[in-house]
Amino acid sequence: MSEELTGNCLVAQSGGPTAVINASVAGVVSEALNHENIEEIYGGLNGIQGILKEELIDLAAESQQNIRGLRHTPASCLGTCRFNLKRDEDFERVLEVFQAHDIRYFFYIGGNDSQDTANKISKLAKQKDHELSVIGIPKTVDNDLILTDHCPGYGSVVKQICTTVSEMALDHESMGQHDLVSILEVMGRNAGWIAAGASLAKGKENPDLPPHLIYLPEVPFSMEQYLEDVKRVLSKNRYCLVVVGEGLVDADGNYIAAASSSTDAFGHEQLGGCGAYLQRLVEEHLGGIKARSAKLGVGQRVAAHCSSQVDNDEAFMAGVAAVNAAINGETDKMVTLLRGDSEPYVCETGLAPLDEVANGVKMLPEEWINEDRVSMNYQFFKYASPLIRGEVQVPYEHGLPMYVQLSKNRVPKVLGEHKFA
């Protein structure tokens, strides 16, 4: 890759939104402005799907307030997609769009599927002799990307869930009632990172504090064991607060509860309903014990009003690092977050090959789960605790958070319409 590569840059977002994904866009835009090799700064609307449609906006034309406001605005300011590039004509179209708009720097913010997409685009560009630097920026509440210590988006969803768990616990403690099982269903399709994160609400001092039981996709679910766990907690405590990850599976690896039979574009089953299922089990099998369930839904992943400053800063830093890597001649890499060995917690960025990152999945380490299989040990606490620190200050107006909407000045299209399958 030539260090003198000059042209336009394009940043786009893919996959599920987070509370801090826009901070990465702000990082890219802020840093890109510092480099003369980067001429125009474009945003691609709705990820690769919008790029196929040549839907580009001029990010340099956005007001400074807007770009600053992205740092506290949740969800995907450019729009996102769950679209899997498969057809040759789709890949070639991406290249055509890049050539037509002289895109020489491509920053794709997303999870493993998105890093895979970025990787394939880069390979095609090489084949077609279109000089292009492709740098992925990690993003996923699921925290399941490999080769990075953790992923931007994770700390904030955990902070939101722990805050909710702490408040629910105070509510349950308030009530004179005995024998209540309260279940909170949280996200996490394949890995239990999010559910495990709820354990931070305990603090490290007292393992008997809520959440009392955490059910992880990594641990095959057994109804008998669950009912025993609940009875054990209720023998010591007036209520039992349970956190369950949506991706819970049985001993055969089948999902415990699927809300519907639909699958998304990547073939992932759309899950839901574990919390309600655990509630029913108590009602049907444990007489005299009340059960309630709650399900935070998508709100949990975009709760900027309760997001982590550490997470936010790192998301911004990842955007900055992506631009610097590209300017320094790197390509086919994803920015990673590297944790320092010392205390207190420090984090800097590194780079990992897209080839290796794409489609890998980092599971929760087996050895961080306690022997009881429903709680996390000190190693997990040490890992996750720094990620939820600090409170993002969101401005409010009339009692509601003020989030920005980009002006989205369109870059004129120069190509014909693309035919989707």
Add this chain to the structure above:
Amino acid sequence: MSEELTGNCLVAQSGGPTAVINASVAGVVSEALNHENIEEIYGGLNGIQGILKEELIDLAAESQQNIRGLRHTPASCLGTCRFNLKRDEDFERVLEVFQAHDIRYFFYIGGNDSQDTANKISKLAKQKDHELSVIGIPKTVDNDLILTDHCPGYGSVVKQICTTVSEMALDHESMGQHDLVSILEVMGRNAGWIAAGASLAKGKENPDLPPHLIYLPEVPFSMEQYLEDVKRVLSKNRYCLVVVGEGLVDADGNYIAAASSSTDAFGHEQLGGCGAYLQRLVEEHLGGIKARSAKLGVGQRVAAHCSSQVDNDEAFMAGVAAVNAAINGETDKMVTLLRGDSEPYVCETGLAPLDEVANGVKMLPEEWINEDRVSMNYQFFKYASPLIRGEVQVPYEHGLPMYVQLSKNRVPKVLGEHKFA
């Protein structure tokens, strides 16, 4: 009532917790310290149920940080109950406890059932010649007490729900996906105040903004109309955000969805599951349209991390006003919130007879619901909008809110054990 009444005061909390009910306790304690007629300041644990057990704590012995910390600590710091005083021996026991501990001022913080309990205790005290001032302090997220403009607790639950709705809307807007119905189930057993409050997330400018459809317990639910409503929204918008109150009923007044057949101590059915029900209706009747549902559960009513400063201030003010009313010789009254006629919004306290308040229910005014029956008009906006203003500043430690736990120094018991039924 003698203006020279001297003795101890007792404050207790009843019913479901809120984000600001402890601010009322802080108001009572702070103001009680100013009056020499009040000697000891006691708290009753777990509402009237704990008082029957003579479980009193010394609130004056709490540290000043603790009392100050109550102003941002959600749920019921003294514990609460859902216990209906019915038996003569229970009423008489309450009086015995009051006599044994020279309780001359009784402040009961709660909803309509609790005000009814306070009223009955006052009547019995008069019969038994125990001079006692009884002042109720309003508290309910349901906002359904009569004779008060609104209830402490309501503004905060609405602020939390509107914030969540705004963030969910950004998430849905981010996704390229079309034809998504996203349903959020919120509290509200008899009245639609909470669900209606979600409409503030629209702002007053644009009725087409989310939440697009609000289903209220006041409006009999029709499946056909619901499916038509959803189709209408999806003809204009890529997604349809629905808010539904848990107490939704059909044309015959039957609850649409009861999570279980259990009832609480007051005979109220425990509700839940409306959101999942509305999700299923879409999946079964509208082909090609995806549906998701979320249910905030008890977390919504105790979300101090996202609570309203106006609500918090008024809860504190209600506690202060209760003490002042009692000291001025009032009894058998509930503190009310009175809204000024002018703009900007101002609020002061008044008093209403417990006899009138007890067991009354204030429904959402019919004329504040738009003709489409799924949105609120400007009158509602004008009413509710000031109540969510201002953000309570919660202190954080290690990334989590720092809430206080009272020391709870017990007042020595002097009576024998009480026999419950």
